[in-house]
Structures are given as structure tokens and as C-alpha cells.
Amino acid sequence: MKTTRSPVRGWLRRPSGDRPDDESVVAALYREYHRPLMGFVIRLTGGDRQLAEDVVQETMVRAWRSADRLDTEAGSLMPWLATVARRIVIDERRRRDARPPEAGEGHLESVPMPDRMDDLLRQVVVTDALKSLSEAHRQVLNETILRDRSAADAAEVLGIPVGTVKSRVYYALRALRVALEERGVTA
Missing domain, CATH: 1.10.1740.10 (RNA polymerase sigma factor, region 2, helix turn helix motif)
Incomplete structure (x- = not known):
């Protein structure tokens, strides 16, 4: 062969x-x-x-x-x-x-995404309403609500009596409610 x-x-x-x-x-x-x-x-x-x-x-x-x-x-x-x-x-x-398996874009389309636009709009409106308040009212709300201080602690930081802090918080919240209603926000 x-x-x-x-x-x-x-x-x-x-x-x-x-x-x-x-x-x-x-x-x-x-x-x-x-x-x-x-x-x-x-x-x-x-x-x-x-x-x-x-x-x-x-x-x-x-x-x-x-x-x-x-x-x-x-x-x-x-x-x-x-x-x-x-x-x-x-x-x-x-x-x-x-390598991990590739996912493709089909799965991403079905993933629920929270719509943060409402939160953003609410933040803009509240910021604008706060700007319409007097300086004294903004300061007392900033210390008590945003910084989460007690009336006594806020009074110490602001250098005013505790009773004045309580009074200003009351009137500041009323003024804020009116400002928000003027901007179309209702409770």
C-alpha cells in the first residue's frame, strides 16, 4: 500500500x-x-x-x-x-x-422604576413656599423641623426664649400652609 x-x-x-x-x-x-x-x-x-x-x-x-x-x-x-x-x-x-451571563435589555424594560418627578416637584414648591416666609419664621422651622431640635434646643441656638420659639413655629406653619395652598398644594 x-x-x-x-x-x-x-x-x-x-x-x-x-x-x-x-x-x-x-x-x-x-x-x-x-x-x-x-x-x-x-x-x-x-x-x-x-x-x-x-x-x-x-x-x-x-x-x-x-x-x-x-x-x-x-x-x-x-x-x-x-x-x-x-x-x-x-x-x-x-x-x-x-463571566456572568449577559442579561439583555428585555429585562430592564420590565423593572419597575419609581417616578421621582413628584418628589422633585414637591421639593421645589416647598422650597419656594419657605422662601416666601419671613426670616424669623424660616429660622425657627429650620431649627425645629429640618434639624429636628426641641423647642428648648432651638431657643438656645437662636438666642430667644422657648415661648417665642413655640409661638413662631405655630405662626410659621400657618403661613407655610397658606403659601403652599397658593401654590396649589392641599393637605
């Missing part, structure tokens, strides 16, 4: 000066090994043809880059190519497993 030598293997044995151009080597690699390698890789990838094509392409690139290190006595490059392809598939699986 007569064995035929692979043209790719013959090129690998030639001295570097007699070696054909890279395009010829790659074309010969594809011609000889593409179909069997593709079948092997499709089985490795569970039928994912796109991934299989990427793996075969990367395997061929690695074969081309490693041409000077390949075993020139072997009758076929297929065992080496299959090993490289298998390692590429394993690396790809590890890479996919290391």
Missing part, C-alpha cells in the same frame, strides 16, 4: 529558503484539514457552528505560527490540530463560565 505525503508536511521539511509563501501554506492547511477538523470541533462545541468556525480558524492560525515546531515525521497534522482545537474549546468554556 502506497502512502501519500501531505503537501503541508513536505513544506515543513524544506529549508526555510525553499518554503512557499504563507498564503500557500494556509491554503494547503485549509484544503487538507478544514473538513475533518470542522467535524471534530462541531462535536466538541455541541453543534455550535459559529463557535466551531472560530475555533477552526484559530487552530489554523496557531498551526501556521507553529509550523517550524511541528513534528515533520508524523504522517498527519490532525492529532496536533485536534489537540489545539480541544484546548481552545476548553479555554472558551472557561472564559464563558467566568
